[in-house]
Amino acid sequence: MGKIDVYPTTAWSAGTGCHGGCGQNLHVQDGKLVKIEGNEDHPWNQGRSCPRALALTQYMYHENRITQPLIRVGERGSGKFEPISWDEALDYCEEKMGGIRDEYGAESVIFVQGTGRDIGGPITFLAYSYGSPNWVQLGLSGHSCYTPRLGAMKTTLGEFAVADCSQFLEKRYEDPEWEAPEYIIVWGQNPPNGCPDGFYGPWIVDCMQRGSKIISVDPRNTWMSTRAEYHLQIRPGTDGALALGMVNIIIEEELYDKDFVEKWVAGFEDVKKRAAEYPVDKVSAITEIPADDIRAAARAYANAKQAAIQWGVPVDMCPDGTAVAHAISCLWTITGNIDIPGGQVIAKPAFGVTAYPFTSEELADLYGKDLVERMNEKRIGADQYPMYKHFRGWAQPDVTIEQMETGDPYPIKGAWIQTANVIGGQAARAKFHYDAMKKLDFVAVIDLFHNPTTMALADIILPAATFPEKNSFRSWWTPMDSIKKRVQVGECRSDWEINFELAKRFNPEGLKRWDTVIDYFDERMEPSGMTFDELEAKGGWAMSPEGPGRPYRRHEKGQLRADGKPGFNTPSGKVELYNKSFEEWGMDPLPFYTEPAQSEASTPELFKKHPLVMITGARSNLFFHSEHRQVPWLREKEPDPTVEIHPDTAKEYNIYDGEWVHLENDMGHIKRKAKISLKVKPNHIQTLHGWFMPEAEGAEPNLFNVWDFQVNQIIPGPQNSKSGFGGGQYKTTLVRLAKIKEDA
Amino acid sequence: MAKYGILIDYDFCTGCHTCEVACQQEHNYPVGLNGIKVTEYEYQLANGKVKIDYMPFLTDLCDLCMSRQAEGERPSCVKHCQTACMKFGLTTDLTAEAATRPRAALHTHVPK
Numbered sequence: 001m002g003k004i005d006v007y008p009t010t011a012w013s014a015g016t017g018c019h020g021g022c023g024q025n026l027h028v029q030d031g032k033l034v035k036i037e038g039n040e041d042h043p044w045n046q047g048r049s050c051p052r053a054l055a056l057t058q059y060m061y062h063e064n065r066i067t068q069p070l071i072r073v074g075e076r077g078s079g080k081f082e083p084i085s086w087d088e089a090l091d092y093c094e095e096k097m098g099g100i101r102d103e104y105g106a107e108s109v110i111f112v113q114g115t116g117r118d119i120g121g122p123i124t125f126l127a128y129s130y131g132s133p134n135w136v137q138l139g140l141s142g143h144s145c146y147t148p149r150l151g152a153m154k155t156t157l158g159e160f161a162v163a164d165c166s167q168f169l170e171k172r173y174e175d176p177e178w179e180a181p182e183y184i185i186v187w188g189q190n191p192p193n194g195c196p197d198g199f200y201g202p203w204i205v206d207c208m209q210r211g212s213k214i215i216s217v218d219p220r221n222t223w224m225s226t227r228a229e230y231h232l233q234i235r236p237g238t239d240g241a242l243a244l245g246m247v248n249i250i251i252e253e254e255l256y257d258k259d260f261v262e263k264w265v266a267g268f269e270d271v272k273k274r275a276a277e278y279p280v281d282k283v284s285a286i287t288e289i290p291a292d293d294i295r296a297a298a299r300a301y302a303n304a305k306q307a308a309i310q311w312g313v314p315v316d317m318c319p320d321g322t323a324v325a326h327a328i329s330c331l332w333t334i335t336g337n338i339d340i341p342g343g344q345v346i347a348k349p350a351f352g353v354t355a356y357p358f359t360s361e362e363l364a365d366l367y368g369k370d371l372v373e374r375m376n377e378k379r380i381g382a383d384q385y386p387m388y389k390h391f392r393g394w395a396q397p398d399v400t401i402e403q404m405e406t407g408d409p410y411p412i413k414g415a416w417i418q419t420a421n422v423i424g425g426q427a428a429r430a431k432f433h434y435d436a437m438k439k440l441d442f443v444a445v446i447d448l449f450h451n452p453t454t455m456a457l458a459d460i461i462l463p464a465a466t467f468p469e470k471n472s473f474r475s476w477w478t479p480m481d482s483i484k485k486r487v488q489v490g491e492c493r494s495d496w497e498i499n500f501e502l503a504k505r506f507n508p509e510g511l512k513r514w515d516t517v518i519d520y521f522d523e524r525m526e527p528s529g530m531t532f533d534e535l536e537a538k539g540g541w542a543m544s545p546e547g548p549g550r551p552y553r554r555h556e557k558g559q560l561r562a563d564g565k566p567g568f569n570t571p572s573g574k575v576e577l578y579n580k581s582f583e584e585w586g587m588d589p590l591p592f593y594t595e596p597a598q599s600e601a602s603t604p605e606l607f608k609k610h611p612l613v614m615i616t617g618a619r620s621n622l623f624f625h626s627e628h629r630q631v632p633w634l635r636e637k638e639p640d641p642t643v644e645i646h647p648d649t650a651k652e653y654n655i656y657d658g659e660w661v662h663l664e665n666d667m668g669h670i671k672r673k674a675k676i677s678l679k680v681k682p683n684h685i686q687t688l689h690g691w692f693m694p695e696a697e698g699a700e701p702n703l704f705n706v707w708d709f710q711v712n713q714i715i716p717g718p719q720n721s722k723s724g725f726g727g728g729q730y731k732t733t734l735v736r737l738a739k740i741k742e743d744a
Numbered sequence: 745m746a747k748y749g750i751l752i753d754y755d756f757c758t759g760c761h762t763c764e765v766a767c768q769q770e771h772n773y774p775v776g777l778n779g780i781k782v783t784e785y786e787y788q789l790a791n792g793k794v795k796i797d798y799m800p801f802l803t804d805l806c807d808l809c810m811s812r813q814a815e816g817e818r819p820s821c822v823k824h825c826q827t828a829c830m831k832f833g834l835t836t837d838l839t840a841e842a843a844t845r846p847r848a849a850l851h852t853h854v855p856k
């Protein structure tokens with residue numbers, strides 16, 4: 001056996017499944033990854049790791065991994081596939097997609113991704129080169145993932161902001177400029193269980209070790225909530241009311257930062273008036289949190305010299321997620337916690353480098369003016385929801401699946417599905433999605449393993465690479481990292497390579513200036529003054545130097561605006577809490593609260609039948625969404641899909657610990673193993689999403705037992721509101737428990 | 745005599761399973777075998793508040809990563825712990841350190 005070489009790289013899906021960012025050392029022997037360890041020289045994780053990274057060898061070299069392009073040879077769903085060459089596979093895609101474009105127009109092929117990790121670049125590259133404006137997280141009802149939060153921030157603050165855990169400073173916690181937040185509101189997130197949205201979850205624990213106190217907004221008891229100074233055990237989906245109630249307390253008791261508000265905030269009086277509609281007793285009744293706790297938490301946050309908020313996807317999943325995000329952002333604004341050490345730090349990609357272009361000019365240059373026109377005219381949901389038209393290039397997921405059924409205003413004929421297991425994963429109303437997608441003329445799935453989506457739908461499967469097998473770069477938010485290919489598994493190719501080659505076939509003229517993906521990376525990385533190879537030679541990561549890319553107080557220093565004047569990057573130069581963009585888009589310019597679509601208050605009859613609020617979508621450190629169930633070291637630690645049931649509720653339903661039960665509502669039922677637990681309140685149950693059994697039969701009708709376990713099949717469709725963002729009912733669906741009858 | 749041990753600031757153990765997989769990878773232990781195992785305990789205090797605690801313990805399969813020590817590396821579980829709540833060292837040093845921690849457990853261990 002040859003010697004072992006160690007190469008530093010950065011984790012960014014595939015493999016760990018996560019949003020990545022940590023430095024990892026690849027131990028490579030004879031062309032094979034034999035071990036992976038955290039990289040102690042990387043500022044992100046400082047040597048630490050997680051279960052999914054440490055089990056990567058079992059994932060990469062799993063006997064069931066797809067390592068060659070496969071073409072379906074039996075009926076759809078038969079599970080009969082045969083290997084073909086890459087050339088044949090790409091020819092097939094080119095021909096089928098070209099055919100649909102000729103007959104119906106490019107918009108009739110949709111480009112589907114799962115949660116946004118490293119796929120935004122390659123998938124838009126292909127979609128736009130082909131000519132389709134329809135890039136969509138199909139099935140993710142209300143597109144309830146981060147975009148609502150991003151939209152609220154961009155339109156009020158002109159920027160994005162994140163909890164400051166020193167991540168923008170090379171020396172991290174040792175940097176004298178940084179101060180630990182006195183308080184961190186951990187809002188709808190379980191930081192020890194993963195790394196969301198360009199954030200390393202355990203940073204919150206690092207801050208706790210350095211003195212930060214926690215205000216936990218979580219319906220469940222977790223490690224973190226049970227160590228919080230204040231645990232606001234909220235009723236799922238009522239976060240908007242809580243945020244407005246806290247804003248009201250802070251204003252009423254004059255705890256806000258008057259200097260900051262006077263100098264830097266527009267619309268304060270409007271917010272004050274709106275928040276006054278949410279007195280604490282009313283908020284307490286809505287949220288089921290004692291009024292005293294709400295008051296105490298609001299005071300603690302406002303009185304802190306510096307405090308931060310780390311928020312999660314439950315914010316987006318509230319009805320009107322955008323309005324909820326807007327409400328929460330008012331908290332950090334009126335307390336002057338913006339871009340100060342230990343506050344809400346303005347987050348910019350390192351060196352201003354982004355993986356793919358956003359502006360209309362850049363898009364027109366690369367893909368032609370036609371594409372930009374189609375983006376405006378043909379993008380699904382853009383005419384219905386102005387926020388889709390004006391903020392980010394998504395198609396609206398709920399409208400897309402309806403349109404697939406109706407063919408109105410134009411038919412959808414094909415789907416390119418990459419990094420997404422729609423049927424076994426994100427799709428609320430999973431069966432509706434299954435039925436609609438079954439009728440498509442062409443489905444390509446790009447993935448690493450078979451799953452219910454490859455089995456049920458794929459005509460062709462292209463095998464994707466893990467991060468040790470690919471060239472890529474990452475600049476979300478910081479540092480900028482190079483990811484260099486060190487091993488090859490089978491014939492797998494990176495998403496970038498696959499899409500680059502196919503995109504060139506559709507758009508040879510626009511893309512002719514790059515021969516390889518590295519050429520493209522070099523161009524994107526130009527603002528940093530480094531090429532991909534130069535960054536790699538420097539150890540694979542770099543942070544923005546002093547200047548606009550580095551905190552703090554950039555609004556005072558004139559580092560945020562194009563004109564170089566002090567202020568924020570908004571028309572008024574202030575943080576515009578009265579949101580004029582929302583107003584223009586036909587939305588409420590001020591934050592407000594909406595009751596969940598299903599609840600005791602909004603659907604009392606349903607509530608009588610189905611009195612338990614089902615919380616799904618919590619993060620597991622072992623599995624990322626619907627992935628990893630086939631990895632032995634991970635599955636061992638959580639072999640069965642469980643449901644957390646409070647002991648009182650278990651008694652009421654006569655359920656014992658470990659019993660298999662049904663969770664049911666009018667949409668159907670799923671199976672779970674009862675786990676009697678104090679983590680949930682008596683009127684809530686909690687279960688992990690994404691379950692199917694990779695060890696079971698994959699061919700139809702079985703589909704890896706997905707219909708026994710896919711919780712999203714009993715989650716209803718959208719509560720989209722006017723923004724079209726938010727309102728996926730993943731945390732607020734009403735169900736009841738039922739014993740499984742022996743003879744059934 | 746137990747010369748070496750691992751000090752665990754267990755109040756900061758979040759039950760994340762990282763140490764367990766770190767150990768399995770390091771030793772290529774199959775499913776069912778591990779040098780470290782994390783336990784969870786949920787309980788309700790008299791005031792109604794719920795508490796959730798985690799505690800990792802070392803098993804007979806732990807060899808304190810002796811081969812890593814020879815290369816100047818920390819044990820795999822210690823290095824990769826997500827909350828850096830584990831520390832490897834001489835039991836004499838760690839005993840003194842444990843006395844300064846409000847909630848810590850010192851696992852001494854003489855590998856077999």
Ligand code: SF4
Pocket residue numbers: 011016018019020021022045048049050051052053194195200201
């Ligand atoms: S979950 Fe966090 S620690 Fe694990 S690979 Fe992803 S970024 Fe790294």
Ligand code: SF4
Pocket residue numbers: 766767768770779780802805806807808809819820821822
């Ligand atoms: S010290 Fe090494 S052998 Fe012992 S539990 Fe930790 S990783 Fe396993």
Ligand code: SF4
Pocket residue numbers: 756757758759760761762763764782798800824825826827828829830
């Ligand atoms: S890695 Fe650390 S925090 Fe995670 S379970 Fe092990 S000891 Fe606890």
